Amino acid sequence: MKKVIFPALAALFFLAFAWLPDANEILKKVEQNLSSDNRVVESEMTIHSRRSSRTMTAKTYSSGYKKSFTEYLSPAREAGTKMLKLENQLWIYSPSTDRTIQISGHMLRQSVMGSDLSYEDMMDDRKLTDVYTAKVVGEETLDGRKAHVLELTAKVADVAYFKRKMWVDTERFVPLKEELFAKSGQLLKRITMSNVQRIQGRWFPMDMTYKDMLKQGAGTEFKVKKIQFNTSIPEYVFSKGALKQ
Amino acid sequence: MLAFKLAFKNIMGAGLRTFLNIAVLSFAFVIIIWHNGVIDGWNQQARKDTTEWEIGQGQVWHPDFDPLDFLSYQDAHAPLSEALQSEVATGSLTPILIAQASAFPQGRMQGVVLRGIDPQQKILKIPAHLLEREDIKTPALIGKRMAQSLKLEEGDPLLLRWRDKNGAFDAVEITIVGVFDANVPTIDGGQIWLPLQRLQDMTGLPGEATLLVADESFTPSELSPWVFRSQGYLLSDLNAIIQSKKGSGAVLYGLMLIIALLAIFDTQVLSIFRRQKEIGTYIALGMTRRQVVGIFTVEGSTYSILAVLLGALYGTPLLFWLAKTGWAMPAASTDMGISIADRIYPVYGAGLVFGTVALMVIAATMVSYLPARKIARLNPTDAIKGKIQ
Numbered sequence: 001m002k003k004v005i006f007p008a009l010a011a012l013f014f015l016a017f018a019w020l021p022d023a024n025e026i027l028k029k030v031e032q033n034l035s036s037d038n039r040v041v042e043s044e045m046t047i048h049s050r051r052s053s054r055t056m057t058a059k060t061y062s063s064g065y066k067k068s069f070t071e072y073l074s075p076a077r078e079a080g081t082k083m084l085k086l087e088n089q090l091w092i093y094s095p096s097t098d099r100t101i102q103i104s105g106h107m108l109r110q111s112v113m114g115s116d117l118s119y120e121d122m123m124d125d126r127k128l129t130d131v132y133t134a135k136v137v138g139e140e141t142l143d144g145r146k147a148h149v150l151e152l153t154a155k156v157a158d159v160a161y162f163k164r165k166m167w168v169d170t171e172r173f174v175p176l177k178e179e180l181f182a183k184s185g186q187l188l189k190r191i192t193m194s195n196v197q198r199i200q201g202r203w204f205p206m207d208m209t210y211k212d213m214l215k216q217g218a219g220t221e222f223k224v225k226k227i228q229f230n231t232s233i234p235e236y237v238f239s240k241g242a243l244k245q
Numbered sequence: 246m247l248a249f250k251l252a253f254k255n256i257m258g259a260g261l262r263t264f265l266n267i268a269v270l271s272f273a274f275v276i277i278i279w280h281n282g283v284i285d286g287w288n289q290q291a292r293k294d295t296t297e298w299e300i301g302q303g304q305v306w307h308p309d310f311d312p313l314d315f316l317s318y319q320d321a322h323a324p325l326s327e328a329l330q331s332e333v334a335t336g337s338l339t340p341i342l343i344a345q346a347s348a349f350p351q352g353r354m355q356g357v358v359l360r361g362i363d364p365q366q367k368i369l370k371i372p373a374h375l376l377e378r379e380d381i382k383t384p385a386l387i388g389k390r391m392a393q394s395l396k397l398e399e400g401d402p403l404l405l406r407w408r409d410k411n412g413a414f415d416a417v418e419i420t421i422v423g424v425f426d427a428n429v430p431t432i433d434g435g436q437i438w439l440p441l442q443r444l445q446d447m448t449g450l451p452g453e454a455t456l457l458v459a460d461e462s463f464t465p466s467e468l469s470p471w472v473f474r475s476q477g478y479l480l481s482d483l484n485a486i487i488q489s490k491k492g493s494g495a496v497l498y499g500l501m502l503i504i505a506l507l508a509i510f511d512t513q514v515l516s517i518f519r520r521q522k523e524i525g526t527y528i529a530l531g532m533t534r535r536q537v538v539g540i541f542t543v544e545g546s547t548y549s550i551l552a553v554l555l556g557a558l559y560g561t562p563l564l565f566w567l568a569k570t571g572w573a574m575p576a577a578s579t580d581m582g583i584s585i586a587d588r589i590y591p592v593y594g595a596g597l598v599f600g601t602v603a604l605m606v607i608a609a610t611m612v613s614y615l616p617a618r619k620i621a622r623l624n625p626t627d628a629i630k631g632k633i634q
Contacts, residue, residue: 111354154413157411158412158413159412159413160412160413160414161414162414162415180414182413182414182415182416183413183414183415184416184417186404186415186416188406188414212354214347214349214352214354214404214406214416215349215352215353215354216351216352216353217352
């Protein structure tokens with residue numbers, strides 16, 4: 001009897017894994033949707049703190065993962081504030097002081113404009129497939145959409161989040177939810193994506209909510225108002241000179 | 246001697262005016278001693294507490310470590326050299342590892358500095374032995390100010406998030422096993438003390454330290470690239486603060502002293518004006534002008550001697566009472582970032598008392614001498630007639 005059961009179980013186990021799609025392929029498809037040579041995004045960020053909420057709008061130009069330039073447009077208090085990221089360096093220009101400061105070291109751990117995003121989160125610019133070993137651990141339904149559940153474990157040491165769990169839409173290959181974990185297994189952040197739209201031939205989540213799970217509050221909502229992929233962005237936009245213009 | 250007798254007789258004869266001069270001067274005298282006593286008391290207490298709780302008999306720093314630059318903490322750590330390890334083994338040095346982290350008390354995020362300390366160390370007064378808890382994975386010690394700011398008590402858990410040496414986030418719940426009460430804010434505000442080995446494991450820096458605290462048996466030798474910082478160096482900021490406090494205090498009691506001396510000056514000017522016949526008589530009786538100037542100068546300085554005596558009369562019990570009960574510091578002073586006890590006990594050294602007496606006598610003599618110089622220009626015949634010149 002044992003001779004029959006063990007091979008049968010082994011075959012079943014093999015079939016189950018064979019049936020699960022390749023995680024790296026899924027990640028590649030996700031990156032095809034989300035990444036582009038460059039993009040221009042007009043967005044609205046709403047930060048929900050314990051007592052109140054505030055909304056700010058911004059326009060961001062980015063080239064690949066390495067370069068990005070953001071100008072805050074509203075509210076009046078933040079309007080004119082600009083951020084420039086080049087590789088692993090980040091500068092912020094404040095119009096009220098007419099000063100440009102470089103954010104480095106522990107300052108990178110501060111939150112961006114009081115949101116649930118840290119500057120470090122913005123600096124993370126490597127492809128997931130380069131730094132994580134991914135495996136599909138199941139399939140779930142999120143808001144009526146079927147999703148692969150991917151578990152990503154760091155294969156390099158210098159990565160901010162040792163483990164990630166990602167729910168990827170099985171048809172559109174867009175992440176619908178992501179959870180970021182510490183080495184100890186503690187859940188640190190949760191990102192939920194919604195309002196997935198077809199833009200320039202790719203699926204893109206227009207609404208995202210970032211939640212720092214260690215902090216109180218309802219998190220930070222990030223809404224994409226307008227997005228253009230692979231457009232022409234002048235090179236001077238990604239220079240320190242553009243900060244004071 | 247004659248000058249003293251005459252001076253004493255004259256100022257006693259002046260009655261209320263003399264008493265007012267002496268009273269104001271004695272008040273300045275007592276205030277100067279009290280103020281400097283408070284500053285000296287603070288200095289002694291702050292140096293003692295800082296030595297016992299934070300700096301020991303000096304520290305050995307990683308070359309990149311700058312306590313005022315948080316950015317330096319990230320890279321300021323290294324394994325201990327063999328020489329340092331042997332000093333640690335003998336107990337003359339104790340290593341401390343410093344790392345940055347975020348704490349999440351009641352869902353709020355607060356930047357903190359983690360300090361790893363050997364639970365068996367004996368150099369610092371920090372009750373590190375409380376960290377020897379096998380039943381708790383990550384025991385932690387905090388100071389009273391930190392406990393108040395995070396609203397934590399002994400036994401409370403606290404979520405910590407930090408990055409290891411590679412930049413990977415990690416998070417764990419620590420347990421507060423003790424709250425210590427120290428007057429040194431640099432080891433308290435924003436600081437969480439963990440067992441050294443646990444922090445080394447958490448940060449992925451086994452055997453590494455940021456600085457080492459020395460006891461009196463440590464002899465600094467060639468430590469390169471580590472740098473020895475002497476007690477004098479580590480206390481230099483405190484010394485600068487004390488000096489600046491002394492300076493600002495000197496302005497206040499200097500004003501008071503000037504008012505008192507101005508009263509003596511006025512009295513002297515008036516005396517010389519009103520007592521011209523007396524001055525003329527002295528000169529007619531054979532006194533030189535110099536001797537007469539001496540009488541008036543001694544008269545002025547006698548005010549200061551009487552002021553010292555009066556000040557001693559009511560100041561001695563008052564100052565001793567203040568030295569016993571201390572001077573309560575306002576609650577906000579604990580957040581100033583410098584070592585201040587809840588109550589400062591003034592210390593009155595012999596140097597302070599005699600120095601202040603000398604200051605009073607010299608200053609009073611000078612302001613008495615200045616108007617008295619006019620006597621040297623008096624015509625004795627006119628003076629004896631009482632003519633105004």
